[in-house]
Amino acid sequence: MTATTPHVGHPIGVRDLPDGMTPCATCGRPCPEGTPTTERLVLGRDVGLRIVDEAHVLTFAVCPSCADRHALAAEIATQHPGFLALGSPSITADRLAAALDALAAVGATPATDAYLHSYPAARSLLERLSDLGVTAGWARQFSPIWQPRASMKTCAAPSQGGGWLFVPSDLAAEIRRALAAHVGDLRPPTPQPVPATSRYRGCVVCGVGTVTARRVSEAWTEVRSGVYAGGHLCPADARIVTEEGGTIGATVLERSACDVVDPDRLARRRRPYDPQLQGLQAWADSGMAPGPGRWSFVDLEALLALLSHGTW
Ligand SMILES: [Zn+2]
Ligand SMILES: [Zn+2]
Numbered sequence: 001m002t003a004t005t006p007h008v009g010h011p012i013g014v015r016d017l018p019d020g021m022t023p024c025a026t027c028g029r030p031c032p033e034g035t036p037t038t039e040r041l042v043l044g045r046d047v048g049l050r051i052v053d054e055a056h057v058l059t060f061a062v063c064p065s066c067a068d069r070h071a072l073a074a075e076i077a078t079q080h081p082g083f084l085a086l087g088s089p090s091i092t093a094d095r096l097a098a099a100l101d102a103l104a105a106v107g108a109t110p111a112t113d114a115y116l117h118s119y120p121a122a123r124s125l126l127e128r129l130s131d132l133g134v135t136a137g138w139a140r141q142f143s144p145i146w147q148p149r150a151s152m153k154t155c156a157a158p159s160q161g162g163g164w165l166f167v168p169s170d171l172a173a174e175i176r177r178a179l180a181a182h183v184g185d186l187r188p189p190t191p192q193p194v195p196a197t198s199r200y201r202g203c204v205v206c207g208v209g210t211v212t213a214r215r216v217s218e219a220w221t222e223v224r225s226g227v228y229a230g231g232h233l234c235p236a237d238a239r240i241v242t243e244e245g246g247t248i249g250a251t252v253l254e255r256s257a258c259d260v261v262d263p264d265r266l267a268r269r270r271r272p273y274d275p276q277l278q279g280l281q282a283w284a285d286s287g288m289a290p291g292p293g294r295w296s297f298v299d300l301e302a303l304l305a306l307l308s309h310g311t312w
Contacts, residue, residue, distance in 0.1 A: 011149060013165025015157040025060030026069075026101055027164055028138030028156025035061040040143035048148055058152065060139050069104060072112065073097035080119040092126070098133030099125045102175050105136040107163030114186055124185035128178045136167050136175065184215055192219035194290070199230035200283075202290030205237040205248060205256050207283030207297050209290030223248070228284055236294065253280045257303060260295045267307035275312035277303075 010016075017023060021030035025038050040058050044051040062070075073096035077083055083092045096115075103110050114121040134140070141150035159165045163172070189212045194202055202209040204223060211234050213219035221238035223231045228248055233241060237256050244252050254277050262268055268275065280298075283290075288297040295303075306312065 010154060011166065013157050013159070013167070014154050017153050017155040021155065022059065022061040023138055023152075023155040024063035024066055025139040026066040026137045027063060027104065028166055029063050029158075030155040031061035031063050035063065036067065038062050040139045042142055042146050043144040045146040046148050051145060054146065058139070058142055066101075066104075069100045069110075070097040072110070072115075073100050076115045076122050076125075079116050080122055082119045082123065095126050095130040096122070098131075098137075099129035100133070102129040102133030102136055103179065104162070105133070105164045105167045106172055106175050106179065107159070107161040108179055111186055121186055124182050128182040128185070129175065132171065132175045132178055136164065136171060138164075138166065187214050189214050192216050194232050195220055198222075198232045199228075200232070200290075202283055203234040203237055203294070204228040204231035204284035205241070205252060205282050206234060206260070206294035207286065207288060207291045208234050208294045209292070211235060228282070231284055234294065248282060250276070250280070253277075253282055257295050257298065258307060260293075261300050261304040262307050267304070267310070270310035271312065275307065277306075277312075 014028075018030050020033060022033075022035065022037070023029065024031055024035075025040060037059050038061075040060060042054055042056050042058055045054045070093075074093040076096050077089050077093040083089070086092050100110055110125075111121065115125055116122075138156060141147045142152070156164060156166050167175075191210045192213050192215070193210045194200070195216060198220070203211075211219045213235070219235065220232040221235070223229055223233060226248060236259065237252070240256050240259070241248055241252055244255065251274075254275060257277065257280060258265075258268060258275065283295075283297055286297055291297050
């Protein structure tokens with residue numbers, strides 16, 4: 001057998017490690033002597049039917065492109081004060097690094113500018129991809145548990161698409177699904193009309209016909225039961241209905257309408273109890289066309305005047 005012949009029995013994407021080289025802990029590519037290194041702890045070895053205790057440390061390389069990716073992760077972690085709430089900056093940087101690894105594993109290009117300048121973009125990256133990235137790295141087959149077919153005499157086979165061929169296809173598919181959701185998060189919000197399948201042309205409570213969101217599922221919540229079943233709720237009313245126990249009744253309608261004219265409840269604080277509004281009906285029962293805003297089918301000025309006078 002020559003050095004270029006793949007060893008029979010290597011999994012896809014894995015080949016013999018050339019002499020004098022060390023595989024990168026993350027992408028598995030063989031690295032020459034002098035490349036920076038990192039250590040991984042082995043706690044046990046999977047021998048098929050059981051795991052044998054085995055505590056030692058393995059040394060891997062950190063190739064230049066993985067080092068760059070992890071430096072970018074550290075930079076993203078320090079850009080956004082919002083990450084401080086998640087705990088230690090170094091843990092956040094590690095999780096972001098794993099998320100960027102997940103992108104690299106499927107050959108995807110990171111949205112670097114978005115991650116550096118937008119906290120929601122960076123947060124979406126971390127939440128959707130970091131756990132998958134931890135699982136995807138080369139060293140995962142050795143640490144913490146050395147897997148049955150894993151050998152330190154192997155490295156990753158080169159891939160034309162830039163992804164890592166050794167990543168199991170089901171994990172790669174999971175990363176691509178998470179990536180699609182993440183790309184959806186990066187899109188700017190756009191107007192989302194009520195779904196064409198809805199029983200009504202607007203939010204059954206407030207009658208708004210279009211809301212701004214990134215995807216239909218963020219914009220509209222289907223009503224599953226009751227007289228309005230098959231209709232949809234805008235995000236604000238979906239939240240109110242949930243908070244009020246799930247039934248679209250007088251309390252929901254009053255709260256929804258009052259929130260539109262009195263969003264900070266300043267007017268309503270004039271009384272220790274909430275107003276009871278006579279004759280308020282759900283938009284779905286009003287017979288009116290869908291509106292450009294919430295409750296645009298009622299006289300909102302009169303409602304605000306009523307709330308401001310506190311005469312309820
Ligand atoms: Zn690497
Ligand atoms: Zn609504």
